[in-house]
Amino acid sequence: MPEFGPITCAGCGLLCDDVLVDAADDAVRLTPDCDLGAQWFSERLLRPAGAPSATIDGKPVDVGSALTRAAELLRGARRPLLHGFEHATVEDARAAVALADRLGAVIATDDGEWAGAPAVPLRGASTATLGEIRDRARVVVIWREDPESTHPRLLERLGIGGGVERTLVVVDDSDTATAGRAEVRLGWPPGRDLEALTTLHALQRGLTVRAGELELPLSGLLKRLRAVPHVAFVYGAGLTAGAGGQRRALALHELVRALCHERHAVTLELPGAPGTRSADDVLAWQSGYGGNVDFASGHPELVTATQPLDDVDVTLLVEPGSAGAAEIALGSLAAGPGVEVWIRTAAAGVDGGGTAHRLDGVPLALQAPLPGEAPSAAAVLTRLLAEVER
Numbered sequence: 001m002p003e004f005g006p007i008t009c010a011g012c013g014l015l016c017d018d019v020l021v022d023a024a025d026d027a028v029r030l031t032p033d034c035d036l037g038a039q040w041f042s043e044r045l046l047r048p049a050g051a052p053s054a055t056i057d058g059k060p061v062d063v064g065s066a067l068t069r070a071a072e073l074l075r076g077a078r079r080p081l082l083h084g085f086e087h088a089t090v091e092d093a094r095a096a097v098a099l100a101d102r103l104g105a106v107i108a109t110d111d112g113e114w115a116g117a118p119a120v121p122l123r124g125a126s127t128a129t130l131g132e133i134r135d136r137a138r139v140v141v142i143w144r145e146d147p148e149s150t151h152p153r154l155l156e157r158l159g160i161g162g163g164v165e166r167t168l169v170v171v172d173d174s175d176t177a178t179a180g181r182a183e184v185r186l187g188w189p190p191g192r193d194l195e196a197l198t199t200l201h202a203l204q205r206g207l208t209v210r211a212g213e214l215e216l217p218l219s220g221l222l223k224r225l226r227a228v229p230h231v232a233f234v235y236g237a238g239l240t241a242g243a244g245g246q247r248r249a250l251a252l253h254e255l256v257r258a259l260c261h262e263r264h265a266v267t268l269e270l271p272g273a274p275g276t277r278s279a280d281d282v283l284a285w286q287s288g289y290g291g292n293v294d295f296a297s298g299h300p301e302l303v304t305a306t307q308p309l310d311d312v313d314v315t316l317l318v319e320p321g322s323a324g325a326a327e328i329a330l331g332s333l334a335a336g337p338g339v340e341v342w343i344r345t346a347a348a349g350v351d352g353g354g355t356a357h358r359l360d361g362v363p364l365a366l367q368a369p370l371p372g373e374a375p376s377a378a379a380v381l382t383r384l385l386a387e388v389e390r
């Protein structure tokens, strides 16, 4: 295996575009060093040779036969669902939206517990690029996330520990690697996050509140936030997943809005997977909504259910991060058990190219340092749409 780079790594939503890959032997190493990125490349570079291009019920078939069967399943579906997108590109998501529109399907970019009406489409958000946060924020609050594990170079990219006077505050009651780097640690059970955020908001507005043992740490945090001209909040599924998650996200955005009266305050959301931001952005510009969208009525509608739709009868997984149960799967990694039709696709960033949106929305090119014969998911979805319309 060769050495190549610098290229863009799609191992997490940071999409570092300065990565050198050394795959000279059975182990993959990255420069700058990143274990998560090395694992991502090795899963795709060291795939077993001779994998079929497509399977039906686990048996190798040609791609044309697989597309025909997939189109049959989708044409016969009452309530199809397109989901996954953990490693999708912008081009993949655009092709998926076109197919979902034609099928009247639900398209979902969030495969976790559905958290209800999403906060950002409802009220908007104050955001910034990584570079803007690095250059301006003097207090960075990481709320119940552990980017040292999930986005290993985030603190470096935000300039934390880079010589500029900047306070890292971590809100988390778990002992994480990120919490270990914090100058200030605050901890309470996750069930009190909504109370903490609304209390901070009330304190910022000068209201009298009784928050018990939270009052002292929250007053201290507010004092730090008020002492600097630029602050940033980093958050993700630790705050927004599960019941009431989007209410907590809304409370964070309302707090940031209130802080913005006197200083520059922004949020940075850590997506659960590298392709999620690209798929959300494509959905937003093509349908008007990010997240989960239903095309069943003939026009796009935002899905605000807290439970996945229980009448879904055919699911199509697009570039999933791991093998999941579905009738049809299009992915660069092997299909999971129970998948009826699987079509192998190129891994964007290794044997296929494309465009991806970094977690702060900046578009970046994914190169194909080792181009192969597998088609992109976008190409397969476009062929599938033609097959459905035949």
Ligand code: SF4
Residues within 6 Å of the ligand: 009, 010, 011, 012, 013, 014, 015, 016, 019, 030, 034, 035, 036, 037, 038, 040, 151, 152, 153, 154
């Ligand atoms: S931080 Fe993420 S994008 Fe950057 S090298 Fe590591 S895995 Fe790749």
